[in-house]
Amino acid sequence: VVEQDFAVDGRCLRVADSLQALIGLGMAARDRTQARIIAVTGSVGKTGSKEALNFVLAAQALTSASKGSLNNHWGLPLSLARLPEQATFGIFEMGMNHGGEITPLSNMARPHVALITNVEAVHTAEFSSVEEIAQAKAEVFAGVEPVGMAVLNRDNDHYHRLADAARAAGIEQIIGFGMSEDADFRLVEESGDADGSSVTIDIAGNALSYRIGIAGHHWVMNSLGVLAAVAAAGGNVGEAARSLADLVAPQGRGRVHHLLLGGHPFTLIDESYNASPVSMNAAFEVLGQALTGVGGRRMAVLGEMRELGSDSATRHADLAGCIDRNDIDLVFTAGRDMAHLSEAIDPARRGAHEASPEDLLATVMAAIGPGDVVMVKGSLGSRTGVVVEGLLVATELPGEASPRVVNGH
The missing domain is CATH 3.40.1190.10 (Mur-like, catalytic domain)
Structure with missing residues (x-):
């Protein structure tokens, strides 16, 4: 038409x-x-x-x-x-x-x-x-x-x-x-x-x-x-x-990938499609319960939450409490409002902050070690999906079975 x-x-x-x-x-x-x-x-x-x-x-x-x-x-x-x-x-x-x-x-x-x-x-x-x-x-x-x-x-x-x-x-x-x-x-x-x-x-x-x-x-x-x-x-x-x-999570909404980087296994949780304070906290709870390999860490790679209005900066910074409660080891952030979270979290948990997810990708890849669990999340407009895409392209699949599909991906 x-x-x-x-x-x-x-x-x-x-x-x-x-x-x-x-x-x-x-x-x-x-x-x-x-x-x-x-x-x-x-x-x-x-x-x-x-x-x-x-x-x-x-x-x-x-x-x-x-x-x-x-x-x-x-x-x-x-x-x-x-x-x-x-x-x-x-x-x-x-x-x-x-x-x-x-x-x-x-x-x-x-x-x-x-x-x-x-x-x-x-x-x-x-x-x-x-x-x-x-x-x-x-x-x-x-x-x-x-x-x-x-x-x-x-x-x-x-x-x-x-x-x-x-x-x-x-x-x-x-x-x-x-x-x-x-x-x-x-x-x-x-x-x-x-x-x-x-x-x-x-x-x-x-x-x-x-x-x-x-x-x-x-x-x-x-x-x-x-x-x-x-x-x-x-x-x-x-x-x-x-x-x-x-049931398997739709792409970008919690789908799990078991990958190899440099011959070492790690787990990627793809939450890159959307984000709000409520869904961020839910994702941190899942990450906090995720099983790491021996010596592995729980890492979050976060892009901005959109459409939060005049208190956006505060609501980004407020995520620090949930990160502490779920004992997330390293947090990488991208975007202007996510800078407020980077400043609010314990310095021991602070991975890196960049202006954009594209700028963050190389730093995240260099930080990933054997047994790590990496969760990537942000609103669609924050473009955290580029981190997921970059990790999938740069890694190997360790004989992963074909995923059960819920949404055609």
Whole structure:
């Protein structure tokens, strides 16, 4: 679909407005399908939850989901347009960085289930309060189909605000997940290690135990929301729980690589796709629990967190406390705001600071030793992915098995 002539292989349809044409295609695809539609939004964890939903439901029936982070006014209609008519499930991520963005997305997708992973102080540059962020996330309820359901984090400070908004939108069925005694999908027990977590949850008095193949408490919480959404969409919860054992983190969102540098093994944790104070702290917890080799260290390579507004410098510096609590050995930082963190951390933990990740790569490579675990994290715009790419290019794979894929990478 194009607005003007240009050289391209294949056929094109010329239209007056390509965005409106794309929206029309997406809505036509939505009108023709009988698929159960799940909308996923939240401050943190929405892409991972969407990918996990796609993974577990695709094992049960024909499932279509948004690719990567196609979650805005272009990506959502494109994803809808790709929805096969015969699909049983459709899973669509909805993102925003200011109010009013999600309402038209929800009205296009007309979901049967709306999952909000959480509401946190993310994208604060465009909002005056977290309450405003909650209001913007609640826009996902606008297009929910009659007799639709909301799936909400029962532990989140804004649960009641979101539940009230869901009811105001005509949604009567609300499923809560979390550690709260009032949660419908309630976490009973978890035991984590470097390769994932063993989890037991309670669903209406019935215990369900399963394994999730990605490390971190935040992924345990994601899994509760995923299973609750599976139930709301009419999927098989037991089968979905069993599938979680084979889940691997999406590229840039916690994917683990076992590599060799100069003949010596080290582990790379790729968290380079996105970053916020909440997700940074979760990543430090995972790194703090990671198993090193003999004499190995835990190292963090950090780029800036974006869209934090006027208190960005303070929120970068505040990460020092979590670094101390998780006993991260060396911290390398890049970017103007990350300089505040470099100054705030214990000098014994300070690796190096540079203006850009590109400038940091050689220093990081020189610092890596046998048995080290290196976690790379930053917002997409901070370009910490170049460090990951540089390490992957410069290293060998020690007979690594083909990774199980969740998002096509």
